[in-house]
Amino acid sequence: MDVSPKDKFVTVYGRKPVLEALDDPSLDVDKVVLADTARGQAAREVLDAAARRGVPVQRATAQRVKVLAGNGKQDQGVLADVVAPRMRPLEVGLRSEPRTVLVLDGITTPANVGMILRTATAAGIEGIVVPRRGVASLDPLVVKASAGVAFRAPILKCATAAEAVAALRGLDYPVFALDAAARASVFTAELPARAAFVLGSETAGISDDVRPHVTGWLSIPMSAGVESLNVAGAAAVLCFEVARRRA
Incomplete structure (x- = not known):
């Protein structure tokens, strides 16, 4: 049977959904992936929120983020893998x-x-x-x-x-x-x-x-x-x- 390594995560993308996940203490965020082109206040907010939760941040190319998010238009250069305990x-x-x-x-x-x-x-x-x-x-x-x-x-x-x-x-x-x-x-x-x-x-x-x-x-x-x-x-x-x- 075809098993994907992502079968234990719900991946959210875009600055606001990622920040909401990081700010929710009931959620277990496995990691954040941030495009290496992401700079400025938006990127800093994500980095600070991840640091407060102790969530690792991986840098990747903008194209890689699009591929991982599965959405080429709305990822805004950032995604988060949230552990789904019952998935x-x-x-x-x-x-x-x-x-x-x-x-x-x-x-x-x-x-x-x-x-x-x-x-x-x-x-x-x-x-x-x-x-x-x-x-x-x-x-x-x-x-x-x-x-x-x-x-x-x-x-x-x-x-x-x-x-x-x-x-x-x-x-x-x-x-x-x-x-x-x-x-x-x-x-x-x-x-x-x-x-x-x-x-x-x-x-x-x-x-x-x-x-x-x-x-x-x-x-x-x-x-x-x-x-x-x-x-x-x-x-x-x-x-x-x-x-x-x-x-």
């Missing part, structure tokens, strides 16, 4: 046999990913699969939308959503997916205590390489001619229905 590779996370796993598939809007992380964590979901490909990266926009929960969410990392559902099926998890046309309602369908749920993109739905692994389809009943919910809204309904059944 781990999928293979490691599944060893604890989480009861409920949420898999994000093709959700590219950072605001949606952030809101889903916040909602699923609040509902007590034990594993949220955020693939490195096909889903918005865990950047400052996701962190902001999650209200900071992204740092503490039970995130499971892997390469693709298809890899995740294949691994889950290999461990005998039933895999349910949300689809507005499904006959079974999320409120009345029989749901095992141990299951995985896939959320697809609002435009394309569940991706073609994930569909063969789906064992059941669920819908959220709609009224007044409303066709569907925003994916983050659908995630909230699903996650708290799972939580309600456990109560």
